[in-house]
Amino acid sequence: MQSLSVSGICKRGLLVALGVLLASGSHAQQQDFSKVKIEALKVRDNIYMLVGSGGNITVQIGSDGVLIVDTQYAELSDRILGKIRELSKGPIRYIIDTHHHADHVGGNANLRAAGMTVSGGNVGGDISDAGAGAQIIAHENALLHMSSPPAGQPAIASAALPTLTYFTPKKDLWFNGEGIRIMHEPNAHTDGDSIVYFRQSDVIAAGDVYVSNQYPFIDIANGGSIQGIIAAANNIIDLIIPVYGQDGGTLVIPGHGRLSDIGDVINYREMLTIIRDRIQDLIRKGMTLEQVQAAKPTADYDPRWGSSSGFWTTRQFVEAAYKNLSAPQGK
Amino acid sequence: MNSPIRGVLLLATAVLGCLLTSAALAEKNLAGVWTGTYSEDWPDRFPGPELGDYGGLPINDADRMRALSWSASLIALPEYQCRVHPSDYANSFADIRIWEERDPVTEKLIALHLQHFAWQTRRTIWMDGREHPPEYAQHTSMGFSTGQWDGQVLTIHTTHLKEGWLRRNGAARSDKASVTEHFIRHGDILTWTVVVNDPVYLEEPFIRNRDYKYSVDNQVANYSCESVVEMVRAPGYIPHHLPGTNEDVKIFAETHGIPYKAAMGGAATMYPEYMKVIRSLPVPPPR
Ligand SMILES: [Zn+2]
Numbered sequence: 001m002q003s004l005s006v007s008g009i010c011k012r013g014l015l016v017a018l019g020v021l022l023a024s025g026s027h028a029q030q031q032d033f034s035k036v037k038i039e040a041l042k043v044r045d046n047i048y049m050l051v052g053s054g055g056n057i058t059v060q061i062g063s064d065g066v067l068i069v070d071t072q073y074a075e076l077s078d079r080i081l082g083k084i085r086e087l088s089k090g091p092i093r094y095i096i097d098t099h100h101h102a103d104h105v106g107g108n109a110n111l112r113a114a115g116m117t118v119s120g121g122n123v124g125g126d127i128s129d130a131g132a133g134a135q136i137i138a139h140e141n142a143l144l145h146m147s148s149p150p151a152g153q154p155a156i157a158s159a160a161l162p163t164l165t166y167f168t169p170k171k172d173l174w175f176n177g178e179g180i181r182i183m184h185e186p187n188a189h190t191d192g193d194s195i196v197y198f199r200q201s202d203v204i205a206a207g208d209v210y211v212s213n214q215y216p217f218i219d220i221a222n223g224g225s226i227q228g229i230i231a232a233a234n235n236i237i238d239l240i241i242p243v244y245g246q247d248g249g250t251l252v253i254p255g256h257g258r259l260s261d262i263g264d265v266i267n268y269r270e271m272l273t274i275i276r277d278r279i280q281d282l283i284r285k286g287m288t289l290e291q292v293q294a295a296k297p298t299a300d301y302d303p304r305w306g307s308s309s310g311f312w313t314t315r316q317f318v319e320a321a322y323k324n325l326s327a328p329q330g331k
Numbered sequence: 332m333n334s335p336i337r338g339v340l341l342l343a344t345a346v347l348g349c350l351l352t353s354a355a356l357a358e359k360n361l362a363g364v365w366t367g368t369y370s371e372d373w374p375d376r377f378p379g380p381e382l383g384d385y386g387g388l389p390i391n392d393a394d395r396m397r398a399l400s401w402s403a404s405l406i407a408l409p410e411y412q413c414r415v416h417p418s419d420y421a422n423s424f425a426d427i428r429i430w431e432e433r434d435p436v437t438e439k440l441i442a443l444h445l446q447h448f449a450w451q452t453r454r455t456i457w458m459d460g461r462e463h464p465p466e467y468a469q470h471t472s473m474g475f476s477t478g479q480w481d482g483q484v485l486t487i488h489t490t491h492l493k494e495g496w497l498r499r500n501g502a503a504r505s506d507k508a509s510v511t512e513h514f515i516r517h518g519d520i521l522t523w524t525v526v527v528n529d530p531v532y533l534e535e536p537f538i539r540n541r542d543y544k545y546s547v548d549n550q551v552a553n554y555s556c557e558s559v560v561e562m563v564r565a566p567g568y569i570p571h572h573l574p575g576t577n578e579d580v581k582i583f584a585e586t587h588g589i590p591y592k593a594a595m596g597g598a599a600t601m602y603p604e605y606m607k608v609i610r611s612l613p614v615p616p617p618r
Contacts, residue, residue: 041468051467234567237410245413245450245556246493247472259469263493264506266410273569274400281573297574300396303531304505 033075038083041259044201046176048087049253052076054103058205058253060198061088062176066115069096069196069205069253071107080107081114091116094175096182097138097162098207098255099193100145100222109160112136117163137171138162139184141192145222185209185232189216189255191223193232197239204236205253212257212264215298215305216272217312218320226276226321233269237262271301279321289322358480359516361429361443364551365543368520372541376423379499383580385596386589388497394532395595399577401501404570413556415450417495418473419510422523423541424449428551443478443485451554456487463490470506485514497527497537502596505531519545534598585618 031053038052040059050057054072057080066088072080084092092115097105115134138146143162149155171182178200185193189208196205208217209232218224240250246263254260278297287295298306298314306314369376385398405411416424425448432442443456454473463475474492478485489510497504508529515522521543528536572579584594590612599605 039465039467041465049467051465056467230567245415245472246410247415251469258467261469261471262410263414263472264470267494267506269567270405270569273567274571277569277571278573295574300393300400303391303393304507 031073033073036076036079038076038079040083040087043203043251043253043259044198047198047201047203049259050080050083052080054106055098055101055208055255056205056253056257058196058203059084059087060176060178060180060201061090063090064176065090065093067094067096067175067180068092068111070098070104070207070255071095071111072103073106074110075106077107077110077114081111092134093117094173095134095136096194096196096205097136097142098195098205099190100138100142101190101208101219104207104255105142105146105160108136109157112159133159135164136160136162137164137166137173137182139192139194140165140167141190141223142194143192145190145192183235185235186228187223187225188228188232189224190219193228195232195236202241202250203253204239204250206232206236206255208255209233210236210252210254210260210265210268212254212260212268214256214307214312215301215314215317218317218324220320220323224320225324226272227324230269230272230276233265233272236265237269240265271305275301276321276325279318280325283322283326289319292322293318358440359483359485360431361485361514361516361521362431364426364428364546364549365521366426366546366549367424368542368544375498376541377425381583381586382500383583383594384500385498385502386594386600388502388596389533389535389537389598389601390497390502390596391532391534394497394503395597396574397503397532398501399580400571400574402570402572402577407561408564408570409558409560412558412561413450415452415472416447417492417504418452418454418476418489419492419504419508419512419525419527420495420497421447421449421452422525423539426546426549426551427543446551448551448554450556451551456485463488474510483516487512487514497532503532505529507531508533521545535601581615582618585615588614588617591615 033053036053038050041049041051043049046061048059050059052072053076055070057072058069060067066084092111095108095111097108112133117133117135143165146156146161166182169184173180178198181197181199182194183197185195193207193209195207195209209229216229218226218229236252240252240262242249242262246266248261250262252260252265275298279292282292282295282297293315298318302314308314367376374380382403385395390398415421427448428446430444431440432444433440440458442458444453445456446453452473454476456476456478458478461477463477468491470491470493472493472495474489476487476489478487489512492506492508492510494506495504496502504527508527511526513524515524523541523543524538526536526538527533581591583589584591590609592612593600593609599608
C-alpha cells in the first residue's frame with residue numbers, strides 16, 4: 001500500500017493479464033517491488049493484517065495452522081511468507097481469494113506450494129495432488145475469470161487456480177477454533193466477490209467491496225456494479241456490532257486502506273449511497289453522461305475519495321455508476 | 332537505624348523532594364473535574380448550532396456542499412444515534428474530567444486520560460514519548476494522541492481520527508485531519524485551544540477556544556446512549572438533500588438578517604475585516 005495506490009493496483013489488475021502474473025513474475029516489470037516491505041498489524045489475538053503492495057492480506061493463525069485471505073503479488077511471496085513465519089510456524093492450510101484481481105491472487109501459486117491441504121476421508125480423492133499445497137477457496141465466478149482470461153492473454157498456471165469453489169450464498173469452515181463464514185456479495189466490485197467473517201475473532205476480511213482510500217473500482221466488465229457495492233457495505237454493517245456508538249467491536253480489514261470499524265464502513269456506505277442517489281436523480285431528469293459529469297455529483301467527496309489521474313479516476317467512477325444505474329435493470 | 336542518621340536521611344529526602352517538586356512545577360496538574368464556563372459561546376456549545384450557520388468556519392466548497400446536503404434526519408437512523416462527538420469537538424460540550432496515569436515506581440507520567448460528559452467518551456493522551464501508529468492502523472473517534480509540556484502549556488498532537496464534524500449541523504471534518512490542542516491552566520481556570528488542520532475540507536486551520544472552571548463539588552454525569560429503531564425506513568436509506576434542494580438552510584440567515592453568503596462560511600468569514608464585506612452583501616428578506 002505504501003508504494004502503490006488503489007488506482008495503480010487496479011491498473012495492474014487490468015492491464016496485466018492475471019494468468020501472466022500468476023504463472024510467472026516475468027510481466028511484473030511495470031512495478032518495482034524491490035522496496036516493498038511487508039508489515040504486519042495485529043488485529044485480534046490470532047488475526048493479522050499484512051500490508052505491502054496490492055490488496056491487504058488477512059492472516060489467521062492457531063493450532064490448526066495458518067489461513068490467509070488474498071495473496072498480493074507473486075514477486076512478494078517470499079517476503080509475505082517470511083512475515084507469516086514470524087507469526088506462526090504452522091502450515092498454510094487455506095487460502096481464500098476474495099476475488100480474481102491480480103493484486104489479490106498473484107501469490108496464490110507460491111503460497112499454496114508453501115502449504116499443505118487438510119485432506120483425507122471422503123475428500124481425499126477430490127484433489128489429485130492433495131497434500132502438495134494449501135487449499136485455495138474462492139467463489140465460482142472468481143475461478144471462471146481466472147481460468148478464462150480475456151482473448152489474447154495467456155492461460156493461468158493451474159497451480160494458482162482455486163481448488164475449492166462455491167456458488168451458493170455462503171460457505172462455512174471451522175479452523176483454528178472458530179467458525180469462518182465466506183459470503184458471496186453478488187455483482188459488487190466484480191461478480192465473484194467474497195467477504196470472510198471470522199466469527200470468534202469478530203473480524204471481517206472485506207476484499208475490494210470495501211476500500212478505505214479511494215472510490216471503489218467498479219469492474220463492470222466482470223460483473224461489478226455500484227448497487228452491489230452498496231449492498232455489500234450494508235451487509236457488512238449488518239454483521240458488525242460496535243462496542244458503543246460507531247466505535248470498536250467488529251473490525252473490518254479492507255481490500256485496500258486502513259483497518260476499519262463500523263464508523264468507517266458507515267461513512268463509506270453514506271458516501272456511495274448519496275452519490276448513487278444524485279446520479280440516479282440526474283438520470284431521471286434525462287441527463288446524458290456528459291451532463292452528469294458536468295454536474296459534478298461527487299464534488300463534495302472528491303478531495304477525500306477522488307482522483308484526477310491514474311487508472312481509476314473520479315470521472316471513470318461516475319461513468320461506471322452512470323452505466324450501472326441507466327442500465328435497464330438498474331444495475 | 333539510629334535517629335541522627337535517620338534525621339539526616341529525612342532531611343536529604345525532603346531537600347531532594349523539594350528540588351524535584353520545583354523541577355516538576357513546569358508541568359501543571361490538570362487532574363480533576365472541570366466545568367464548562369459559558370458566555371456568548373453557549374448556543375454553540377450546548378443547544379448546538381442552527382442549521383445553515385457556517386459563518387466563521389474556514390470550510391471549502393466541498394465541505395459547504397456536504398453541509399448543504401446534510402439532513403438532520405440522518406441521526407434518527409439507529410447506527411447514527413449514538414455516534415459520539417469526536418475528540419476535537421467533544422470538549423466543547425459540558426464538563427470534562429482529567430486524570431493521570433503514573434508509573435507506580437518512578438512517578439513518571441505515562442498518560443493523561445480525559446472523559447467528556449458528552450457520550451461519556453474517554454480518550455488517552457500518551458505522555459511517554461511513544462510514536463503514532465502507521466497510517467494503516469485503526470482510526471477512532473478519539474484518535475491517537477501524544478502530548479508534551481511546552482513550559483506550562485500541555486500541547487497535544489492527534490492523528491488517526493475517523494470522520495467527524497466541525498459543527499453539529501453538517502459541516503464535516505475529514506479523517507485526514509490532524510489536530511493540535513493546548514491545555515492552559517491559570518489557577519482555577521482552564522483554557523482549551525484546539526487547532527484543526529484538514530487538507531480535505533478546510534481552507535485554513537480552524538481554531539476554537541473553550542474555558543472551564545475547576546470544580547470542587549461536581550462529578551461528570553453519566554451519559555448513556557441506546558440505539559433504537561425510531562421509524563421504519565427502507566433498508567439502506569440515507570436521508571440527505573439533493574444539491575440545490577435544501578431550503579431549510581436559509582432559515583438561519585433569514586431569521587437573523589444575515590446575508591446568505593456570510594452564513595455559508597469560508598476562511599474570509601473568520602476575520603474581523605469581513606464585517607465590512609457583510610455590509611456590502613444583500614440581506615435576505617425577513618422570515
Ligand atoms: Zn480488485
